[in-house]
Amino acid sequence: MKTYCLRRLLQAVGVCLVISMISFFLLFLNADPALMLLPPDTKVEDIALFKRQMGLDRPVVFQYGAFLKKVVLEGDFGTSFVSKVPASRILAERIPATLTLALAALLFANAVAIPVGALAAIRRYSLLDNLATFLVLMGQAMPLYWLGIMLIIIFGVWLGWLPISGSEKAVHLVLPAVTLGAWILPINMRLVRSGMLEVLTKDYIRTARAKGLSEGRVLLKHAFKNAAIPLVTVSGMQLSLLLGGAVVTETVFAWPGLGRLAVDSIKMGDYPVVQAIVFAFALCVVFGNLVADVAAALIDPRIRLD
Amino acid sequence: MPPPESTSAVEEALDPLPRPADLLLRKIWHLRLGVLGAFLIAGLVFIAVFVPYVSPHDPYEQNITARLLPPSWMEGGRPEYLLGTDHVGRDLFSRLLYGSRISLTVGLAAVLVQVVIGIALGLWAGYYGGAADSAVSFMVNVMMGFPFILLAMSLVVVLGPSLQNIILALGLTGWPVFTRVTRMETLRLREQEFVLAARSLALGVPRILLGHILPNLLPSLLVLVTFEVARAIIRESLLSFLGLGIQPPTPSWGTMLAEGRDYMLFEWRLAALPGLAIFLSAMGINLLGDAVRDLTDPHMRKS
Numbered sequence: 001m002k003t004y005c006l007r008r009l010l011q012a013v014g015v016c017l018v019i020s021m022i023s024f025f026l027l028f029l030n031a032d033p034a035l036m037l038l039p040p041d042t043k044v045e046d047i048a049l050f051k052r053q054m055g056l057d058r059p060v061v062f063q064y065g066a067f068l069k070k071v072v073l074e075g076d077f078g079t080s081f082v083s084k085v086p087a088s089r090i091l092a093e094r095i096p097a098t099l100t101l102a103l104a105a106l107l108f109a110n111a112v113a114i115p116v117g118a119l120a121a122i123r124r125y126s127l128l129d130n131l132a133t134f135l136v137l138m139g140q141a142m143p144l145y146w147l148g149i150m151l152i153i154i155f156g157v158w159l160g161w162l163p164i165s166g167s168e169k170a171v172h173l174v175l176p177a178v179t180l181g182a183w184i185l186p187i188n189m190r191l192v193r194s195g196m197l198e199v200l201t202k203d204y205i206r207t208a209r210a211k212g213l214s215e216g217r218v219l220l221k222h223a224f225k226n227a228a229i230p231l232v233t234v235s236g237m238q239l240s241l242l243l244g245g246a247v248v249t250e251t252v253f254a255w256p257g258l259g260r261l262a263v264d265s266i267k268m269g270d271y272p273v274v275q276a277i278v279f280a281f282a283l284c285v286v287f288g289n290l291v292a293d294v295a296a297a298l299i300d301p302r303i304r305l306d
Numbered sequence: 307m308p309p310p311e312s313t314s315a316v317e318e319a320l321d322p323l324p325r326p327a328d329l330l331l332r333k334i335w336h337l338r339l340g341v342l343g344a345f346l347i348a349g350l351v352f353i354a355v356f357v358p359y360v361s362p363h364d365p366y367e368q369n370i371t372a373r374l375l376p377p378s379w380m381e382g383g384r385p386e387y388l389l390g391t392d393h394v395g396r397d398l399f400s401r402l403l404y405g406s407r408i409s410l411t412v413g414l415a416a417v418l419v420q421v422v423i424g425i426a427l428g429l430w431a432g433y434y435g436g437a438a439d440s441a442v443s444f445m446v447n448v449m450m451g452f453p454f455i456l457l458a459m460s461l462v463v464v465l466g467p468s469l470q471n472i473i474l475a476l477g478l479t480g481w482p483v484f485t486r487v488t489r490m491e492t493l494r495l496r497e498q499e500f501v502l503a504a505r506s507l508a509l510g511v512p513r514i515l516l517g518h519i520l521p522n523l524l525p526s527l528l529v530l531v532t533f534e535v536a537r538a539i540i541r542e543s544l545l546s547f548l549g550l551g552i553q554p555p556t557p558s559w560g561t562m563l564a565e566g567r568d569y570m571l572f573e574w575r576l577a578a579l580p581g582l583a584i585f586l587s588a589m590g591i592n593l594l595g596d597a598v599r600d601l602t603d604p605h606m607r608k609s
Binding site for chain 2: 009014015016018019022023026044059088137138140141142143144145146149150151152159240243244250262263266267269277278281282285286289291
């Protein structure tokens with residue numbers, strides 16, 4: 001267990017390192033940061049002087065080293081080209097909004113996916129099951145941002161039930177959370193359904209029934225607990241999906257989180273902020289996966305760690 | 307002698323097999339969806355190929371005197387503009403039809419890039435194992451840790467938003483799926499007798515990989531290809547929607563959706579219809595993919 005965790009940790013650090021490297025070089029390929037930072041009428045000599053002072057004239061490998069050192073030691077990604085504020089501070093301001101949205105979406109998705117998926121498995125081939133299967137098919141083909149816009153049109157414009165943008169009150173959260181939740185709902189529903197179907201054929205379910213336990217107890221305590229394990233295993237992957245989906249959802253609903261910040265910063269060429277976001281996303285995804293794997297191993301004694 | 311009734315009741319409760327009638331219905335239902343998908347795709351391909359002959363208008367032709375017209379059957383609509391016009395007076399129907407070209411081109415070409423990179427790396431890692439496998443697996447992990455959308459957006463910004471670059475950006479970010487499947491299957495196949503036989507005949511590695519291992523992967527890869535084409539279409543439209551894909555005035559469904567979004571409060575069709583086109587295309591491809599999977603491998607069926 002210890003060696004497994006250690007190896008996975010090292011691997012995770014390596015992955016993050018390479019991601020930071022790719023994002024660093026990728027963005028440096030594109031434009032000269034000195035030109036972005038200085039006013040457009042700066043003299044050529046002044047640009048050269050500025051580059052020397054900032055270390056921008058050194059080989060890009062050294063620049064990357066300096067960048068990495070600052071990131072690791074001080075959490076400093078540099079100053080935003082646009083707002084002249086440290087990128088890490090901008091990032092920190094936006095994190096709560098994205099976190100709220102992601103949690104609400106996760107809650108909504110599982111609140112629907114778990115009962116419907118389990119019922120679909122228990123009543124296999126029933127109308128509910130067929131409907132659920134069809135919903136999964138639709139969900140996989142639905143562009144997330146289109147769903148968001150359609151929800152705005154239907155519930156915001158036609159029915160007038162819900163506000164179409166804003167982020168101050170809890171009602172503002174409903175449409176974005178449903179949109180983002182719909183992104184992972186089909187996956188979870190399929191997982192719960194197939195997990196439940198598999199578990200229901202197991203001998204220990206037969207035993208539990210033979211013991212005379214009530215059907216509810218059999219399904220909840222014996223079947224569902226085991227069927228839910230895949231949900232834990234994929235929760236790391238879902239973090240990545242939720243973050244990617246947040247980019248889209250936040251753009252559609254003008255939600256002031258990391259995702260919209262990412263789109264705006266990439267469009268404006270605000271590289272320190274982009275790098276900070278990519279790094280934060282990568283950290284979340286890589287360590288989310290790590291934690292999910294370890295958690296799955298802890299819950300499920302059948303998973304051997306070697 | 308028929309089994310005692312109590313046993314059969316228990317059996318039924320334990321392993322709820324569907325009634326034959328239900329099973330038949332479900333099979334027809336399944337097949338019908340596949341046929342529906344095939345029709346949707348055939349329609350999409352037909353439109354994409356023959357759009358200059360089908361389209362009633364030039365998709366770029368602006369008519370300032372006919373801006374934001376409603377569909378022809380509604381009050382104020384004109385018969386020559388079937389689904390009405392957009393904010394600069396272009397025919398929405400013609401633009402929707404032309405959008406199929408962009409979506410299909412990007413979808414197919416991006417998946418081609420994914421397939422070439424993904425399969426090559428997967429075969430290499432799976433066949434040789436060891437260091438090659440570790441290196442490729444590490445790369446896959448890196449790609450999986452990189453949020454797709456951020457990487458694709460950054461790539462488009464660096465390369466510049468053109469059709470080729472969007473294809474490249476989607477291809478360069480989407481290959482790990484193919485690598486994972488190819489690698490796993492190759493790992494399994496390389497120990498099988500027919501591969502050992504090929505090796506003992508002193509066939510070259512390229513010949514073993516391409517002639518003996520790859521053909522066995524084709525069914526599962528074919529299914530993956532269909533699903534990935536659908537995803538690439540959605541991803542292209544997403545990049546275009548965010549302004550980092552196909553640039554206006556080119557009629558891409560994502561771009562049209564982004565433009566229509568500004569008018570969604572009073573002209574909802576401008577945003578809704580391009581999205582519907584994307585949805586139907588992706589749905590058609592997915593339904594077809596499901597059917598292909600069921601046909602090629604009954605065991606891989608979604609349980």
